[in-house]
Amino acid sequence: MPSYAFAETKNLDTVKLPIACEELKDNVFNGSSIKWLEESSERLTLIDQDTFTGILKDKGDVTLCAPKTSYPLQIW
Structure with a gap:
């Protein structure tokens, strides 16, 4: 996902990354x-x-939903 892809999207609530996404x-x-x-x-x-x-x-926490073996869950 390129830099600033969802920047300034004040009404954005949910993002489901495409299966081919390799980096944020x-x-x-x-x-x-x-x-x-x-x-x-x-x-x-x-x-x-x-x-x-x-x-x-002020919008609260971000919830990350990912497979157990995924990279994001290994680093957090």
């Missing part, structure tokens, strides 16, 4: 109000340290 670049969700992120494959292997920078904090 920096600031993908900057200024968004995402609450649910679903990663359904095991191909996602790179999450930039600034991927979630700038998420609107």
Whole structure:
């Protein structure tokens, strides 16, 4: 997913990543109000340290839904 792909999407609530998604670049969700992120494959292997920078904090936490063996769950 390229940098700033969902930036400034203040009404964004849910994102289901495509099965072919292998990386989340920096600031993908900057200024968004995402609450649910679903990663359904095991191909996602790179999450930039600034991927979630700038998420609107007043919207609450972000829930990550991913397979048990997925990369995001191994690093968190």
